[in-house]
Amino acid sequence: MAVESAGAMSPVMAFALVGAIGVGSQWLAWKLRLPAIVLMLLAGLAIGPGLGVFDPERDIGNLMQPMISIAVAIILFEGGMTLNLHSLRESAVGVRRLVLIGAPVGWAGSAAALHYVAGLSWPSAAVFGGIMIVTGPTVIAPLLRTARLSKRPAQLLQWEAIVNDPIGALAAVLAFEVVLVMYASETFGAAVWDMGVGIVSATVMGIAAGWALSEGFRRGRVPEFMKVPVLFASLLLVFALSDSLLHESGLLAVTIMGFYIANSGLPSYTELRRFKEHATVLLVSGVFILLAASMNIERLSLLSWPSVIFVIVVILVVRPVTVMASLAFSNVPLRERVLVALTGPRGVVLVAVAGLFSERLVSAGIQDAEILTPLAFALVAATVVLHGFTLQPLGRALGLAGAQVPGVIFVGGSQFSAAFAQALREEDIPVLIADANRARLRTAREQGLPVYLGDILSDGAEHGVEFISFGRIIATSDNDAYNTLVATDLAPEFGREHVYQLKRAKQEQTRHALPATLGGRSIAGGLRYLELARYMQKGWEIRATNLTEEYGLEAWREDNPESIPLAEVTPGRALRILAADAEIKAGPGMRILALSPARDRTVEAAERNGEGDAEAAAAEVSDHQDSQDTKDAKRDD
Numbered sequence: 001m002a003v004e005s006a007g008a009m010s011p012v013m014a015f016a017l018v019g020a021i022g023v024g025s026q027w028l029a030w031k032l033r034l035p036a037i038v039l040m041l042l043a044g045l046a047i048g049p050g051l052g053v054f055d056p057e058r059d060i061g062n063l064m065q066p067m068i069s070i071a072v073a074i075i076l077f078e079g080g081m082t083l084n085l086h087s088l089r090e091s092a093v094g095v096r097r098l099v100l101i102g103a104p105v106g107w108a109g110s111a112a113a114l115h116y117v118a119g120l121s122w123p124s125a126a127v128f129g130g131i132m133i134v135t136g137p138t139v140i141a142p143l144l145r146t147a148r149l150s151k152r153p154a155q156l157l158q159w160e161a162i163v164n165d166p167i168g169a170l171a172a173v174l175a176f177e178v179v180l181v182m183y184a185s186e187t188f189g190a191a192v193w194d195m196g197v198g199i200v201s202a203t204v205m206g207i208a209a210g211w212a213l214s215e216g217f218r219r220g221r222v223p224e225f226m227k228v229p230v231l232f233a234s235l236l237l238v239f240a241l242s243d244s245l246l247h248e249s250g251l252l253a254v255t256i257m258g259f260y261i262a263n264s265g266l267p268s269y270t271e272l273r274r275f276k277e278h279a280t281v282l283l284v285s286g287v288f289i290l291l292a293a294s295m296n297i298e299r300l301s302l303l304s305w306p307s308v309i310f311v312i313v314v315i316l317v318v319r320p321v322t323v324m325a326s327l328a329f330s331n332v333p334l335r336e337r338v339l340v341a342l343t344g345p346r347g348v349v350l351v352a353v354a355g356l357f358s359e360r361l362v363s364a365g366i367q368d369a370e371i372l373t374p375l376a377f378a379l380v381a382a383t384v385v386l387h388g389f390t391l392q393p394l395g396r397a398l399g400l401a402g403a404q405v406p407g408v409i410f411v412g413g414s415q416f417s418a419a420f421a422q423a424l425r426e427e428d429i430p431v432l433i434a435d436a437n438r439a440r441l442r443t444a445r446e447q448g449l450p451v452y453l454g455d456i457l458s459d460g461a462e463h464g465v466e467f468i469s470f471g472r473i474i475a476t477s478d479n480d481a482y483n484t485l486v487a488t489d490l491a492p493e494f495g496r497e498h499v500y501q502l503k504r505a506k507q508e509q510t511r512h513a514l515p516a517t518l519g520g521r522s523i524a525g526g527l528r529y530l531e532l533a534r535y536m537q538k539g540w541e542i543r544a545t546n547l548t549e550e551y552g553l554e555a556w557r558e559d560n561p562e563s564i565p566l567a568e569v570t571p572g573r574a575l576r577i578l579a580a581d582a583e584i585k586a587g588p589g590m591r592i593l594a595l596s597p598a599r600d601r602t603v604e605a606a607e608r609n610g611e612g613d614a615e616a617a618a619a620e621v622s623d624h625q626d627s628q629d630t631k632d633a634k635r636d637d
Helices: 011-032 036-050 061-080 092-100 102-116 122-131 137-147 151-183 188-218 224-245 249-262 269-293 305-327 334-341 348-363 367-397 415-425 438-446 459-464 480-494 529-537 553-559 601-608 614-636
Strands: 407-411 431-435 451-453 470-475 499-501 541-546 564-570 574-577 591-596
Touching (some): 061 151, 092 102, 092 151, 102 151, 102 305, 122 367, 137 269, 151 334, 407 415
Parallel strands (some): 407 431, 407 470
Antiparallel strands (some): 564 591
């Protein structure tokens, strides 16, 4: 247990401070639309070397390293649980090349840069070069969440980060074993034996634990309320056992364990993964705060101009060369190669493992290894800040990012869905209408709207729909139960405030009312499906109106007393779907979309023609109607 010293805070207070600042940084980043990793890094530096309020070694003591090791293991396990083979179909070749070719090329390039640019000895360069294979799943996940990249480049970055993390740690172990042979009494045969036993044991333990948990969960041998605790306990046991045989092999074991569970088809997999994601958010926050706060002025003073040049060379030379060599002559398009080549953030695994091997190399008599920890931190800080602010603009410049305003998925094809989607598309907002019934998608297809024929909750939709481009779900089918199921199932992914559905029939009656945890927010003024359908049959339509200083919200209300507000749009910047109980906040410079009664076509034409007379407007309406009648006749024929 950590012993309190003069000026130190208690370990309990230290844990509370780390949690509050870590989660607070993530919330502030969400509020300000900034990369969360950058704010966490700055917050850790501020309370650590900046203000001197928190010193992990002083306030937490010997608990710090075990805590970071366990946190990294849990983060990698959660990363392994995201590696579903079904999602790899489009990116399999690229991921395989980035792992099989990229890892050794990156190792060699990083070691060369460390030796010739940073001035490290070959033993230190070889060990640290192995660690630099990693690109940091702790950083990639938050960055991808913010950048909203297209599916394939996002998969390439995510799979490379998660798979290469344990490989990088094992590469460092391999280099370190060679160093021990050179500088200590250990023989080459003993080093090879240790490596082989450690890697084989880690692989076997990871597969065995994944199989045992999957079978136990599938056969009901573990009650639902104990699945997450059993998962955590098994994870810690596998990590500890594997690490006791070979340092850092525990990372490989837990990654394989998570990967096995992800591909075992468990019915409860989604709930397990969501809980793990929540835990990972807390752990990433805490680890980044701890590592940033542990950097003191003395350590940072070891860095010099060669260190700065080294960081630049790694970002602008080593990483691009590694990726381009790995993906050469592959089916990955050039612009995706460029994006991946210019994106190589490092995370907590690099700093944590570098700190461990720095101490071991110094103990073995290699003095320049003391710079490894501050050098790793400098690389992490530089890449986190750089990619945190440039990944989204770079993805957009290459045409690989989602729309600036997240789109809307309509679940259920209907005349209302098609009309609403068409109005949103005219505002340059991505839309998609999904329905398992082809006939219900007829109106949307005729209007040229993007459609998905199938169930939005199916595995096919998970792998075939670019969910990253969408930020809102509106369930508008004629089945209230299905709408509720869709809203409930997708709420954790999109956020409950971004999931909507039509009001359920008989919802006011107590025996039909559902708890607040089920379903989404009501839309369209609380109208039900049949009520909406009647309005659409009467010719009601969805119109967009510009609000200005002269023509504000009150004036619009007076002119449209029967209209039902549906959404507020700030062109090119934001979309707000209006729930039935939402307050309208639209102001000058915004557009309001509303379901309104049919307008006289003569008036509409006159408004479009500006000062045109009524006769010309009537003629336009007549021509339009004749044209439409001709089209309908041809369609009937």
